[in-house]
Amino acid sequence: MKTSLLSRLSLSCLLLALPVSMAFAQTSVYSEAPIIAKTGYWTLQTDTQARDHTVVRFYNDQHELLYEEQLKGVCLDPSKSLAAHRRISRMLGTTLQQVQRLHNNSVVSTNMVALNRHTQRLYAMQ
16 A cells, blocks of 8 residues: 555656656747848838728838838738737838838839738738
8 A cells, every 4th residue: 555655656746747847848949030120110000990901101210201002901900919010020120121122113012911821810801
């Protein structure tokens, strides 16, 4: 009886310690750091009543409009969740860098934000 109790206690301690040691062995490899442009900024304008489009504007440090695009059928609200905010910030930061490099051309597009499957899932119009 005594050995049975002792073996049960040691087995339960082992089973409790195993997941803890496995948790310390895992490393986090997933990171979503937003791309922040060194110069310039972007703004979002969304009509929260209609929820049928979002206007994205990109500016330089002198507050001059570099580029503007209306995303039809997409209602971006980065304040909905932290993950959505990081994802949208990263995509728009990348687009801002592209706008700054090519602001003389009209080739720049933010359609990558509108066509992103995560954005479509988060902000699907109801």
